[in-house]
Amino acid sequence: MSKKKGLSFEDKRKKMMELFFESKDIYLLKDLERLAPKLKGITSMxxxxxxxxxxxxxxxxxxxxxxxxxxxxxxxKAAANRKRKQDSLNDNIANVEKKLKSTIEAMKTASEGREESDERETLLQRLAEAEQKHEELKKALQQYADNDPTVLKAKALEAKKALESANRWTDNIFNLQEWIKKKFPSIGLETFNKQFEIPEDLDYIET
Incomplete structure (x- = not known):
């Protein structure tokens, strides 16, 4: 018979919070050291x-x-803390999305010239940083949505909004491609996509 694997540190934290939430009681450390092994499998040490x-x-x-x-x-209190953290993260996401929109608008203006420039490099860097920050905030938000029906419902609504937003930006890129083809017919679509690092298989996201 294989040896039973012990709890990870994060599992112990979750189990300990379960003990507090289920009992709604106040403890001395010695009480927790006595109860935690018996009720939650956390070693007293x-x-x-x-x-x-x-x-x-x-x-x-x-x-x-x-x-x-x-x-x-x-x-x-835990629910209130999660709500405050979620609101803060959602505000940060909104700010990042606003910066992302501003950056893309600036890229549209900059796309009138194909030559390499410091401005274009700065815009591309800002876009990459905004996208990375957006992903980091979404991952952080996920940590506070587990096992919370209210947050899960809000998350589903946010996910729908994010999907719609992503498809709007995809539509904006397609419109920009059409504008470039009409405004600068000498510029091939493949060249344009490569210049601005747009994937050839870019398409709308479906649920």
Whole structure:
């Protein structure tokens, strides 16, 4: 029989939060060291490290009364924290999308000349940075959407908006390609796509 694999540190954090949420109680560290192994499979030796990491992340509250240190975490506060974090991330995403739109508009203006320039390189760099930041924020937002029905519903709505937004930008690129062909017939579409690093298989995203 193979040896049972232990919990990862992140799994221990999740299990510890389950203990707090399910009991809605306030504990001393020694109580957690006694209960966590029995109820959640967390070794008593790792309880202090796990709880400390959760306190550092603001997920568990703590207070010292006399010589005793107490720990607690209630679901209502966790939901509020997730909501605040989600709102902050959504605001950041909106700002990045605004910058992305501004960059693409600037690229349209710059596309009237095909020659290499510092301005074009700067625009391409800004576009790449905005797209990277957008992806990072979406990944961060995902961490706060797991197992939360309200957030999942909001996420589905955001995903729909993101899909529509992506297809709008795809449509903008297609319109720009048509404009270039009419305005500069000597410029081949393949050359234009290569110049601005547009994939040849660019197409609308379907659900």
């Amino acid at each position: 790792s309880v202090k490290e796990v709880v400390t990491s959760l306190v550092d992340d603001g997920m568990v509250d703590t207070d010292k009364i006399g010589t005793s240190v107490y720990f607690w975490a209630f679901p209502s």
